[in-house]
Amino acid sequence: MQLLFASTNPHKLREICEILGPLGLDVRAPDALGRSVPEPAETEATLAGNARLKATAYARALGRACLADDSGLEVDALGGAPGVHSARYAGKGTTREERDQANRDKLLAELRRLGGDVSRKARLVCALCLADASGRVLFETHGSVEAVVIDEPRGKDGFGYDRLLLLPDVNKTLAELAPAELHARSHRGAAARALHAWFLQHPLPSEA
DSSP, rough: EEEOOOOSSSSHHHHHHHHOOOOGGEEEEEGGGOOOOOOOOOOSSHHHHHHHHHHHHHHHHHOEEEEEEEEEEOOOOOTOOGGGGGSSSSSSOOHHHHHHHHHHHHHHHHHHHHHTTSSEEEEEEEEEEEETTOEEEEEEEEEEEEEEEESSSSSSSOOOGGGGGTTTTTTEEEGSSHHHHHHHSSHHHHHEEEEHHHHHSSSOOTTO
16 A cells, blocks of 8 residues: 655655555655645644644645654653654754754753753654545544653764653663664654554555
């Protein structure tokens, strides 16, 4: 089954492909159709709302079933911030890499401002939404992974905040995990497996 992933983020596309590919879902970017669709502004107040906004907008524009993701980091000491604003937390940078670095720098600065005894507990949350060709929402789910924010980045893989998020039980950041281990534990992996379980009971019609 071929499924379009409504995102211009190549890192998210790669992860979704690595997770869902072995489960029999052929995930492609919208440009696989030879068409370009501007990514809508993420104006909703929740991750689920933004995932729904993107999935329905792309589905209507392309006339194909589309899957969309919105993910964010929730830090307990910051009252759940940056949350829905995770990708644009610092508001700086031209490239994705520059924005990621600026976001990590701001996160650490905010935690240091609160003092050395502040809790570093955090979680990454992924919201997924699947819409059919008409833009009707078919399925929504989410996944999360608990972690601790560390002061110095570790690992060369991953993106976003992965290099700062330590899994204490294995003493590795998300950016230090091999792909198979990452997908088995990550927020995006958990959400994608829930989606696959839904597909087993609700196959898409061919016209989707």
